[in-house]
Amino acid sequence: MADLGFDGKVAIITGAGGGLGFEHAKVLASRGAQLVINDLGGTVDGEGGDDSAANKAAKQIEEMGGVAVANHDSVATPEGGKSIVDTALDAFGRIDIVINNAGILRDKAFHNMTPDLVDPVLDVHLRGAFNVTQPAWPHMREQGYGRVLCTASGAGIFGNFGQANYGAAKMGLVGFTNVLAVEGAKYNIKANAIAPIAHTRMTEDILGGAADKLGPEHISPVAAWLVHEDCPVSGEVYSVAGGRVARIFIGEAQGYVNTDGLTVEDVRDNFEQIRSEEGYFVPSDLNDELMTALGMLG
Numbered sequence: 358m359a360d361l362g363f364d365g366k367v368a369i370i371t372g373a374g375g376g377l378g379f380e381h382a383k384v385l386a387s388r389g390a391q392l393v394i395n396d397l398g399g400t401v402d403g404e405g406g407d408d409s410a411a412n413k414a415a416k417q418i419e420e421m422g423g424v425a426v427a428n429h430d431s432v433a434t435p436e437g438g439k440s441i442v443d444t445a446l447d448a449f450g451r452i453d454i455v456i457n458n459a460g461i462l463r464d465k466a467f468h469n470m471t472p473d474l475v476d477p478v479l480d481v482h483l484r485g486a487f488n489v490t491q492p493a494w495p496h497m498r499e500q501g502y503g504r505v506l507c508t509a510s511g512a513g514i515f516g517n518f519g520q521a522n523y524g525a526a527k528m529g530l531v532g533f534t535n536v537l538a539v540e541g542a543k544y545n546i547k548a549n550a551i552a553p554i555a556h557t558r559m560t561e562d563i564l565g566g567a568a569d570k571l572g573p574e575h576i577s578p579v580a581a582w583l584v585h586e587d588c589p590v591s592g593e594v595y596s597v598a599g600g601r602v603a604r605i606f607i608g609e610a611q612g613y614v615n616t617d618g619l620t621v622e623d624v625r626d627n628f629e630q631i632r633s634e635e636g637y638f639v640p641s642d643l644n645d646e647l648m649t650a651l652g653m654l655g
């Protein structure tokens with residue numbers, strides 16, 4: 358089969374001054390996409406800003422023979438998001454792909470978590486995806502084509518100590534992705550998410566001996582496939598680490614049914630069946646879940 362190209366496609370990658378975003382940028386640019394390399398250039402905890410991160414990354418892409426413009430706005434505000442999309446429209450006249458990748462960390466055990474640790478994390482990850490994707494959306498609808506990729510995390514999907522703020526934002530992105538998949542379907546706009554594990558400055562101190570197996574370059578082939586024209590899926594999440602790729606899905610168990618008046622004791626006495634994963638199904642959207650549940654009521 359032919360190699361997968363991105364000729365004629367314009368992609369915004371947020372937080373692409375380094376780490377995963379820059380790896381994504383290299384793969385897309387090498388396959389013909391024209392890029393907006395967005396990066397505020399702050400620290401891992403979101404302090405400060407430095408134009409050189411995006412500038413350097415865009416320059417490197419050009420040196421590789423790719424096409425890229427740098428943008429230094431923060432994804433954390435609607436104005437920033439609009440300006441990032443305007444950069445793509447001004448430079449290339451269209452927008453096909455949004456990769457929401459920018460991120461920060463402000464970890465703390467929940468009992469010590471303060472609003473200054475919560476709001477910026479929600480603003481960058483969750484609102485950031487809204488802020489950048491929303492101004493791109495009308496263009497995608499109009500052209501009947503779009504691809505959105507969000508960067509979720511196992512920290513939210515499965516839970517991780519010290520990351521109530523980050524986990525909430527990252528799982529929020531799964532909900533965001535699901536709804537965009539439903540709303541975008543009619544317009545050939547597909548939205549998916551990855552939950553990566555990779556050695557970047559963000560994970561510098563936590564991967565220990567596994568770090569050298571978990572290079573960020575292992576993540577980008579999956580990101581590129583999920584934003585490619587040929588990608589058949591929407592509303593899905595993929596775990597990616599060190600060359601392993603696997604779908605993560607939210608399934609619903611068969612459950613227990615008593616339509617004659619469910620009691621608290623019924624719930625207690627049938628809790629094993631309620632919890633059993635056997636025969637689970639994976640609803641494609643809320644309506645599918647409702648129809649399936651109604652079908653089980655007889």
Ligand code: NAI
Pocket residue numbers: 371372373374375376377378395396397398399400401403410430431432433457458459460461481508509510511552553554555556557558559560
């Ligand atoms: P990174 O720190 O190298 O990259 C994040 C980039 O986002 C930085 O270049 C930073 O300057 C930029 N950024 C931060 N706030 C911004 C803002 N307001 N506007 C624009 N840019 C901003 O870390 P990494 O690992 O490459 O992270 C990329 C994404 O992957 C993040 O969303 C992160 O949460 C996510 N992720 C990473 C994992 C890993 O194992 N490295 C695990 C799960 C998720």
